[in-house]
Amino acid sequence: MKGLMVWGTTSDAGKSYIVTGLCRALANRGIKVAPFKGQNMSNNSYVTLSGHEIGRSQGLQAEAAKISPSVHMNPVLLKPRSDRNAEVIVQGKSMGSPAAAEYRSNYFINAKEAVEDSLAFLSKKYDVIVMEGAGSPAEVNLMDKDLANLVTAEIANVPALLTANIERGGIFASMTGTLNLLPEVHRKRVKGMVVNRFRGDPALFQNGVSWLEANTEIPVNGVLPALDIRMEQEDSLSFAALNTIKSTDKQQIDIAVIALPYVSNFTDLEPFAAEKDVSVRIVKEAGQFGSPDAVIIPGTRSTIDDYEYLCSIGIIQKICEHKKKGTYIVGICGGFQMMGELLIDQYGSDTGISGKTARGVQVFPMSTTFMESKQTRQWKGTFEQNSKRLLISGFEIHTGMDQIEYGEDFQPLFYNEDNKPEGIISTDNKCIGSYIHHLFHNDSWRNWWLNNIRRSKGLSNKPTVHYTANKEERLDALGNAIEKHLNVSQIIRMMEMGLS
Known part of the structure; x- marks a missing residue:
């Protein structure tokens, strides 16, 4: 199948945002594209027309791709219920709420089969599949059964794009460290990199791009600025971002x-x-x-x-x-x-x-x-x-x-x-x-x-703010930003060439 895996060096690296933007950019180019996340852990879910739960991000990414969200776009959804237990939903069916160790020992095979089945289903309907990883693909204690990252990439046999959030600092260490920790077969899978949420003049980071390319021998496909294009987030780290204290004024x-x-x-x-x-x-x-x-x-x-x-x-x-x-x-x-x-x-x-x-x-x-x-x-x-x-x-x-x-x-x-x-x-x-x-x-x-x-409060009425009605405009704006700041043509060639 043709596609791309988007990995991040950490949670909140911008994986969901980039996949959403790529889906809209590719759809605007006339490419039939579908989003995919093999295993998602989130209590922020989306309900499809068929009544199945998938991750909220995959629902939004499907809208960006201008297609109807399907349970096959997120076949395994884990919904945390405590520090050790999570509800396991496989292709829309709840399998109970096992502890993490029990899930890895007793549920993993079924979950992997669901990922294989859903990828096969989507590959028959769409030209390319843009896949989102989870957290970091370099969690050494989880690599043997890392369904969201390494296992999905291996099943799909697609190249990967690695992204990092420069706002969090340490981007050179996080990029090179992630690559060094990946097993060799997956390190070779990484064919491109994206620097996310850069603030200021991108020309000032050109020496940073040169350093990354020289020290990793992997091209940087773009430097994405911090964009003022708000999209629904599902990562737990994004809950705090809802704090929007604009003023303490009585108005x-x-x-x-x-x-x-x-x-x-x-x-x-x-x-x-x-x-x-x-x-x-x-x-x-x-x-x-x-x-x-x-x-x-x-x-x-x-x-x-x-x-x-x-x-x-x-x-x-x-x-x-x-x-x-x-x-x-x-x-x-x-x-x-x-x-x-x-x-x-x-x-x-x-x-x-x-x-x-x-x-x-x-x-x-x-x-x-x-x-x-x-x-x-x-x-x-x-x-x-x-x-x-x-x-x-x-x-x-x-x-x-x-x-x-x-x-x-x-x-x-x-x-x-x-x-x-x-x-x-x-x-x-x-x-x-x-x-x-x-x-x-x-x-x-x-x-x-x-x-x-x-x-x-003694204030006057205000007119309706069309936040939801303008979602399509925001998705187009994100797709256009991806086109402007990333080398989308190069990313398409990456998907077409696969791992050759």
């Missing part, structure tokens, strides 16, 4: 986002970066809470464990205090479940302990029971209030089933296409809960919610 909306140990789909919050008068703070401890205008509890892969953690550090008490003050509060998926009255892990699907229960925040008149099977599906519906009617879209990923008692104080937030209620909203609009991920990616609805907060 700003201050949103406190609660940091959860096993936070999932934090890309739900990406659109706030485009709102000039919105500052987002990641709150990790009670002392950081401050006096926010709004609090958002995001999703989590381990609702009860994360809830008990928030209780232990005093965050839940702070949320209750601010609810009484009239602060706007939103819970998404696991955050929504926490805001109810009772959490029941009947089958152990949330905590691993059958029958475990926990008392929720008591904001919503509802209880949540965690079931054995998970709901994963794309979702469409409507939001209706007074004369306002907005179309809403997103996706669901949860095992919880709820019993909600609507009444005078709380009504359904949305109705789906079958006119069934989804979520909950208080009559004063200040407390909202929903299972719908990417809720805030609905530009008009996000504007409605923010304008409620603006008016409560």
Whole structure:
């Protein structure tokens, strides 16, 4: 098959970003390209039209390639549930949540077969496959079963492009060190290098390019500047990047986002970066809470464990205090479940302990029971209030089933296409809960919610910021930047020549 593996010297080296940009650049050249990541570890997932979970980045990369995301683009997805356990999803089917050692000994063969099968499937449909590695390919303690990097590259038998984030410093050591640690067969696989996130005049780094090429005998295919083109990130290191404190001015909306140990789909919050008068703070401890205008509890892969953690550090008490003050509060998926009255892990699907229960925040008149099977599906519906009617879209990923008692104080937030209620909203609009991920990616609805907060602060309404509607423009901008700063023609020849 024809393709390319993109490796990074570290996590957050820019692999996902570069693969996304390459997919758009190649698609714009008329090449049928598909993204691929053999094994991904992330709680930020994407739900395909068929209802399968894949890594969020592969969903975005498929959009960049102008094709429909498929489960074959990320056949193995690991979703961490604790320090030692992760849910294993193989071609969309959950295989349980083994410990890391058990996964490597009992699940690896099946996972490898899924990678082989999915690569074969994609190679029949597309001209080239652009593959993304994970972390670093030079983790010497994991090399024998490094499915995401070395094993995928070996199965596909494709050349590799090595990238490093120069902002983190030490790029010469990280580039040469990675190459020196790779087994010889994989070191020979590296046919090009990319310097990522360079700031300043690229001409000032020309001697750096010359040094890398002279000391590695591998061409540098480009120096990519730090680009102001925001894309959804799935790497856990990117969660902190959501901190966008633009000002402490009273004209700003201050949103406190609660940091959860096993936070999932934090890309739900990406659109706030485009709102000039919105500052987002990641709150990790009670002392950081401050006096926010709004609090958002995001999703989590381990609702009860994360809830008990928030209780232990005093965050839940702070949320209750601010609810009484009239602060706007939103819970998404696991955050929504926490805001109810009772959490029941009947089958152990949330905590691993059958029958475990926990008392929720008591904001919503509802209880949540965690079931054995998970709901994963794309979702469409409507939001209706007074004369306002907005179309809403997103996706669901949860095992919880709820019993909600609507009444005078709380009504359904949305109705789906079958006119069934989804979520909950208080009559004063200040407390909202929903299972719908990417809720805030609905530009008009996000504007409605923010304008409620603006008016409560005595501020004027602002027009809708079209963050999601402009995604195609951002993808084209990224593809154009890749064309401008990388030698794409050289990269295409690299893929065509393979390892010859």
